[in-house]
Structures are given as C-alpha cells and as structure tokens.
Amino acid sequence: MASSDCSKPPSTQSVPFKSKGMDDISHVLDPDGDVIIVLEKSTENRPTDASSNDSPDNEPKEEDPEEKPQGIRIRVSSKHLALASPYFKRMLGPNWEEGKSLRATGTTSITATDFDLDALLVVLNAMHGRQDHLPRKLSLEMLANVAVVVDYYQCHGVVDMAKELWINNLKPSFPTTYTENATLWIWVAWVFSAAEEFESATTLAIRQCPGPFSPLGFPIPSVVITLRSHLISQDELSKKIEAAIDIIHTSLDRLLIRFRDEGTACSFNCNVMLFGLLSFAMHKRRLIKDSGTLMVRATSIYCHSRRKTFQNMIEALREIESEEPRVPRLHDSYESSKSRCGLRGYINSLIDDVEGKIAGLSLSAFQ
Template sequence: MAHVIDPSGEVTIILHNANAPFAIWSAPISSGPARKADDTNKGVRIRVSAKHLILASPVFERALTGPWRESITLDQEGSTEITAEGWDIEALLIFLRVIHCQFQLVPLDLSLEVLAKVTVIADYYGCRAALGFFSCVWVQDSIIPKTYSRDLMLWVWVTWFFTLPDQFRGATSIAMSQCSGEIYSLGLPIPRAVIERMNAVRQSSIQSLHGLLEGQGAKILHGERGCHFECRAMLFGVLSMHMHDNKLDWPAILGQSYETSARATETVRRPRWREPCSEGSSNTNNRRLHNCPDCNFTRLLGPVEQSVQGLRLQNFLV
C-alpha cells in the first residue's frame, strides 16, 4: 500500500505494524475497539518532502541531517527511507498533511479517537506547535466525555497536548471523582507526574471522606455528640451499619469511586424512636419522638463535596 503526500518528495516513510492497538483499556471501550494491526509484510509506504519534515520536526531533522544512514543516503542518492512503527494510517496521513501545509486535505471534524492518535504522533515527532492552530478546529463539545472511561483518558491527553487548562481541569476532576481504582495512562504520553498526582489526590480525597465519617463516629462514641446514652448508641449503630453496608469503612472505601462514596455519605438514615416524656415513666402512651439535633446526619456531617477538584495544568508546565 502506498500514499503520496509530495509527488516529488525525497523521503519514503515505511510504516510497519500499521494500526497497532492504541491506548488499551481493560473495560469495554465506548468508542469501539482499536483496529487490528495491518499485516502487510512490506509496510505502508508514504512519499513525503524532506524539507517539510526537517522544518517541522526536530526528530526528522536529526534523522535527515545528522550522521545517520538516512541522512547519508539522502545526500548521496537524493532520496532515502525512514521507518515508523505502529501508527494509525489515517492519523499519520493527517499529521503529514498538516506539516506539509496541505490544509485543504485536512479534515475539520475528527473523532476523539483519531484526534488522540494524531496528537500522540505529533508529540512523538516534536511537532506540537505545528498542530496548535487546529486545537480551535478539532476540539469540539461533541467529543468531550462526561464519564470516566477510555475516552476520558484520551481527552485528558488531548487537553494536555493542546494546553487547555479549563478542559484539563474538568477532565481530571471526572477521572479522580469517578474512577474506582488506580488511574492509568493507557500508554498515552501523559506525564507521569500528572498520573501520580491524580492517584494521590483521588486517594487523599477518599481518605478525607472516610476521616469525616470516622471522626463523627468517634465524637458519638466519646459523648461529644448525642444527648444521652441511648441516643449515642442509636447514632453510633446507625452510622456503623451505614458505613458497612455502603463500603464506607476502611479499606473497602478505596475500592469504589469518590463520587459513589460521597453520595452514600449524604444518605445516612435519620434514626427515629420514641422515648418516655419524663424520666422514670413507664407509660407506653406517654412517649414522644426523639428529636435530638444530632440525629440529623446531614447536619452532623455537614456539606460533602460531590466531586474532586481537578488539577491545575499550570502546576505541571515547566
């Protein structure tokens, strides 16, 4: 299979293992599985311009002007070959047309999947600036995921690549709020510091939520909440049962998302029972509904944030 970007181009890119699996996700993929790798033994050949490659990419510049076989062959024979591995064919052709200034052939609408693949290629070849203009064209509301998924991690990468602070903050907020385990980069070139920070913030947020519940339980246990022994016993029992039933105790709480835990924290049932109107009274008809203010867990626990605040992109930029 052959493609021609520049008919008079001096360089042939030979793409092996085309359409290799990309950003592998262990859960079902909302946007459909990645295409299988191309099994063409000779690879996909793409004719391009050496000058455009050199001007756009420091990686290509080193290959074509340094003391390497590709550069020597280009000088001696006027043409050369460069190999590439695993790239998606559609994404690679879009990338090459951008750096060859063939904007009339560049699609204006890209799926998030293709956009992520194009930007990964551009990042690998050091061509972030060349794609900067297209962030205004390709980044559209229709491709923004609303839930934690493979697509969301693609979106985290795209917002990082194009330096979109508001969108990056929103994407990382969703990931840290909705992920029920460790957050992975899926092999995308998201900086390790970003992934490590996301996991640290997610865990610390869940720890804070658990600490709130444990702290109020300790206050009930030590008599700082509740108006008498029976009241404290009822409150402590209800809170303990709710934490157990909703996996809010430790370490079970780490196995579910912050968002799930936060919602469960706001649904602790208010215990209701009747007690004698006067001390020592045994008349079952002379009872009133217990109305201690501490029986209202919404008041006792206070407002609970329903999501984790996203990361600030500026904190990771050198």
C-alpha cells in the same frame, strides 16, 4: 472503541512503488518528495499495550524473508518535515544515517512503527501545509492517535489551529463519569495543552477511578499516570477524601438541626417540611443517623473503597438536591403546590464545597 464518527482525511494520491516481489501502495503528499516514510505495524485505533503481548500465544514466529510485509509507503518532502519537526530536523541532518543517505543519493527512507495510518496522514498533511486535506471533525480516539504522532515527532505547531476545532467539536460529549474516554481526554489535553479539559478529566480519574490508573497504551507521562505523585501523595489524597466525607456527615447533621431549631425556612410549616424531607431522603439513601452521628451504612453506600464511597455520597446528594417539596394550600387541604423553600440551595452549596476539596490536576503545575 469504534471511531465511526471520525472524518477520515481525504485520500491522497496513491501510486505503486516497486519492491522485491511485491507492489506497495503508497500515499503521495509531495510528488517531488525526496523521503519515503515506511509505516510498519500500523495500529487499529489504539497504541499497542505491551502487556497484551506476554501470552505464550504471542511468541514471535519465524518469517519468510520473501513474505515479510514491506509496510505502507508515503512520499513526503524532507524540507517540510525538517521545518515542522525538530525530530525530523535532527534525523535528516548530517549526523544521522537518514540524513547522510539524503545528501549522498538525494533520497532516503524513514521507518515509522505503531502509528495509526489515518492519524499519521493527518499529521503529515498538516506538516506539508495541506489544510484542505485535514478533517474538520475527529472522534475522540482518533484525536488521541493524532496526539501520539504529534507528541512523538514534536510537531505541536502544525496542528495549532486544527486542534481547537477538533477539541471544541468533542466538548459536548465530554464524560461526566470515569470511563476510558476520561483517560483519552487526559492524553489529548496533555499533548494539546487543553488546561480546562485536563483538570476536568483528571478530576474524574482521581474521584472515581476504581483501581490503578491505566493509560490504555498511550504514552502518558508517569507523573500524570499516578495522578498524585507530582502534587499529592496517596496518603494525603485519602485524608482529603475522608475529610470530604466528614464534611458531608457534619453538614447534613447541622442542616437538620437548623431546620429543627433555628427557623431557617420562610415559615414553621416549611421548616417542618424541609426537616422531614431531608430526614426521609437521608434514610432512603442510607445516609442515616447512628448514635447521634451521620454515617454511611456499610451494606449500601459504603462500597469497595473510600473513593467509591465519596462518589456514591455525591450521587445521593444530587438525588436529594433534585427533589421538589410540595406543601398543602391553605384554602384546599386536598391540593398542594410547590413550596418556595427547598433543599436545592443547601445541597448545591454542600456539593460544591466537598467537590472543591478533591479537584483534578492543574496542567500549569507540570509546565
């Protein structure tokens, strides 16, 4: 997934650090810093999925010690790290080797692995109070990578102000169907406690995910990955989906009866028009009657799973809801105008009812 819309953090001062046989270009966040963070195995855009390393072609090869990469070196301040992150506070304390080295020699190095370099620099700049070095906009994928660093180092507070700006800038492009972006939103919302986005993204996953949920290599907790284990069992979810499908069947059936028998619309002509329009739309979209009961024809709407069936039915209802009926004008049988009556209100109410029965997860339930 490209991240071309990501505003990269402004370049920090780069200086060479001498090491055995090579010069390392490092970023300096504090010229007087007493800690060197060495980033090894920097990722490109996304954390590595361990499953991708199972191929025989990925067997580890012997490395020449003289050619072993030294990593990207970043000079930082131990005081800023310890103040911003409980993780670094423990590591630089008296009980860890890094802390012992710092006390004995006045400097130490810390190895970081599997982080995106730009995401790591964003977080380290925030830790050092370098607000002018923080980008105003991030792509969704880069924000997900920033969330990986924040979550690992337990430093949520340093990006409290910036995260609101980053998330708000991304809201207009929030997905309306289940794609990889929905998974990224689940991760971002989980780390940054964005309750509304978390519920919306998990709603998409629960309703539309065609198979087992994939975290895409991000460390989403298992209770969220299952999307059900914490709040709802697989069996209970299936029952909810079946109940929602039954509601669609029953509601459409009752709506036809109302138009036919009860005079729901403003006039007899409108009742006839709405009855015919709904009947035609249901047949057109394979929401048809069979033996007196509405059903979904197996060759079209009923697809690979009941969850897919439900989503296709909702899409069919939205198509019906958008149709505007037209009725003949009394003074001119050859012209027509939009009727004041329509299906929109009835179908909207039905969609709201059934979608409310299969909602996403509440972030507060995990806290």
